[in-house]
Amino acid sequence: xxxxxxxxxxxSDLALRVKSLESxxxxxxxxxxxxxxxxxxxMEHKVxxxxxxxxxxxxxxxxxxxxxxxxxxxxxxxELGYTSGQGEHTLVVENGPTVHNLVVxxxxxCYPWPVLGLPPVWYKSAPYRSRAVIDxxxxxxxxxxxxxEDVEVRVWDSTAELRYLVLPERPAGTGTMTEEQxxxxxxxxxxVGVVKVALPASRDHP
Amino acid sequence: MNGAHDMGGQQxxxxxxxxxxxxxxxxxxxxxxxxxxxxxxxxxxxxxxADRHALELMPPADYLRMSYYERWVHRLAAQxxxxxxxxxxxxxxxxxxxxxxxxxxMFTAATSAGxxxxxxxxxxxxxxxxxxxxxxxxxxxxINPTGHTRLPRYARGKTGVIVRDHGVYLFPDxxxxxxxxxxxxxxxxxxxxxxxxxxxxxxxxxxxxxxWDDYLEPA
Numbered sequence: 240x241x242x243x244x245x246x247x248x249x250x251s252d253l254a255l256r257v258k259s260l261e262s263x264x265x266x267x268x269x270x271x272x273x274x275x276x277x278x279x280x281x282m283e284h285k286v287x288x289x290x291x292x293x294x295x296x297x298x299x300x301x302x303x304x305x306x307x308x309x310x311x312x313x314x315x316x317x318e319l320g321y322t323s324g325q326g327e328h329t330l331v332v333e334n335g336p337t338v339h340n341l342v343v344x345x346x347x348x349c350y351p352w353p354v355l356g357l358p359p360v361w362y363k364s365a366p367y368r369s370r371a372v373i374d375x376x377x378x379x380x381x382x383x384x385x386x387x388e389d390v391e392v393r394v395w396d397s398t399a400e401l402r403y404l405v406l407p408e409r410p411a412g413t414g415t416m417t418e419e420q421x422x423x424x425x426x427x428x429x430x431v432g433v434v435k436v437a438l439p440a441s442r443d444h445p
Numbered sequence: 446m447n448g449a450h451d452m453g454g455q456q457x458x459x460x461x462x463x464x465x466x467x468x469x470x471x472x473x474x475x476x477x478x479x480x481x482x483x484x485x486x487x488x489x490x491x492x493x494x495a496d497r498h499a500l501e502l503m504p505p506a507d508y509l510r511m512s513y514y515e516r517w518v519h520r521l522a523a524q525x526x527x528x529x530x531x532x533x534x535x536x537x538x539x540x541x542x543x544x545x546x547x548x549x550x551m552f553t554a555a556t557s558a559g560x561x562x563x564x565x566x567x568x569x570x571x572x573x574x575x576x577x578x579x580x581x582x583x584x585x586x587x588i589n590p591t592g593h594t595r596l597p598r599y600a601r602g603k604t605g606v607i608v609r610d611h612g613v614y615l616f617p618d619x620x621x622x623x624x625x626x627x628x629x630x631x632x633x634x635x636x637x638x639x640x641x642x643x644x645x646x647x648x649x650x651x652x653x654x655x656x657w658d659d660y661l662e663p664a
Binding site for chain 2: 253393
């Protein structure tokens, strides 16, 4: 039995409606079921936050790559082999000691697919979309991050076709780690900007 | 339009509900409607802006009640009828009408990479000059169109500064209604949080929006 997250419509009803819609569109020659399988496989297995984590880790260890990433993110991301829809106009925004970036789409659900995959439910939800622009510090506190008043919180509302990826700060004490080990520290949430990257021992979500 | 979707600054929507180890899709039907939606766009009967607007046109109570992909189910079922790909009777019965023509899928496993990698149109077209310069102070126009717009309510009438010129993009307010691409510059405009929200905001904080020429006027 599928989990009914919203307790409003029986999921089996929706499953049946989608099945009926798909079989009709296939019968009419409007879609190819194998192409649907390929799209789903891509989103479930090929794109996702692991891609973004590798981009971030590379930027942390390679200053020349970081420079290219901040100047022309789509090209720098493509260097690592990640290209696909919704990322053509990616911009990378860098966190630092005085600036913390946070990404939202108040009007719908815009998100940098090639580097983060499809957005989580909370990112698309009314609580996040409504409050990220008016009370970003409150949102960050809910995610366990209390920022000092002298840090600027810079919110990016994705109102056009630009897609934003946060380049988090590299945590202290990671000087000896390899690029691969660093990539394993980088979370989806840190690349949206709702948390910082933490060392494994101190990482804990609320 | 001033719809339920324009959420920036609304209050009392509750806490953010976080799910640990969230799957990409919560049920197989979510993946199917995601893929169907992307595949059907390949027919080019509607565009991305029209797709977004179709969700905005849902009755507000439905928009707020439904899950994300449930909205997509309603949207696609309505679009295929509205744009003449499927009849109402066929949607209701789930069967193609006897003797109806059969198309050849536009979006196949073999061609899907080309569709998925296709860019959202933009350019550095030098024949379309920008109306504003870097560091110029601008005001987001006080518009309240009944159609599609990407200028959120919370920024209208507010003053900010151009911090980046992103180049030339299609204008969603016209493109969503098939009334022309009206290509124009899009800028990153920085608004201070206090200019948007007053004293409740931190004086250090800022919100950046990406706004088209037609949304802006000199301040």
